Amino acid sequence: MCNLYSNTTAQEAMRQLFDGLNDKAGNLEPGRVYPDQMGAIIRHGSDGLELVKARWGMPSPPNVLKTERDPGVTNVRNLSSPHWRRWLDKGNRCLVPVTSFAEPLGKGKGNQWFASAEVGPMFFAGIEIRDWTSVRKVKDGETTDDLFAFLTCEPNAEVKAVHPKAMPVILTQRDEWEAWMDGTPAKDMQRPLPDGALRLEAEPI
Template identity: 25%
Template sequence: MCNRYEQAATEAARRALRVLEIEMFNSAGSIIHPQGQGEIVRMIDGKRTISQMTWGFPLIMAAVRKRANEQGKHPRPKPVNNARTDKLSSPFWRRWTGPEYRCIIPVKRYAEAYGPKGSMKEAWVSIPDQQLMAVAGLLRPSNEWGNCYTMVMTDAAGDAAKAHSRMPVILAQDNVEAWLNEPMEHAAHLCRPWTGSVEIDWTNHLWAG
């Protein structure tokens, strides 16, 4: 599952995704980690708009909440940064799948860990000759982190399966409009493996975290 990615440049996302508005936000680093600040494209008043949000839905497990209450502390949520396509109809995810909660994550490349446990390294997956991938995402408001988003994942196919058994849902440009605006019964059909070519950079950089 994807636990870090490099976001596409804002201007590249604006052009490729036909964005009309860009909200004001502080620039962040290009490598996004869970609970970091990343850029997404969503619909606001009928216009595709770039916003900045926290990557990951906050989740507090019942046992964590109970232990924190017993200790007189505030429970710390963990970021749920991936949403599996086969779980989107579950009670946890279903409430956040309407068009108003869908977004596009402009991803330049995403990372997976490979190699033996204890000395795993980074493998970066990208699409050759493309400035970005239009990755399907969900967003929601939260009390803990404000507006936040998560990345929709599906089974990996082709060369992408060499890096991990799952991969982000990468949308063809013709399907971006449907993901942002169609009812979920139609948009759900877009949550399928990417069948186009991918490029994998098997680096020697140690996987940290």
């Protein structure tokens, strides 16, 4: 599953993509995003869509936790789970800007990076919650954070050759972004990109 991605999309470019986007993200550093780090998301705000930073990793199902520490879940696949169903409505939808994502090649072999074969922006289909209190790191104790993760699905041909189990749900067209944010059922959008839609890269872009 994808536990590393890169976003080098300029904030100004994101503002131009969405009319009236309220930029609350401060200074976004382009580059790699790892689990439990802060990443950019576009979510519903009180006055329309807003660009913010949130922590990558939604709350884990309680039954999988062995201690009070919850490292978070980065990828969501089982949409029938009651744990995830409560966060699949329109109010918890977000778009996660991404320019490339990685899948591991195997122990000691590094990562295979994937980027869009076409010129244009792409987003992960994300879900988010706000003001969630948990212990992410023992040394920090309880913290209250805005959190996000994104959906995964069956892989297309390019990803399947490296990781046969799953790939992120990626949205590349404006009508897909709008459908996701408008609350189209998640199961209807949980599908891979067409074969040939991704190109392989040695490094993130």
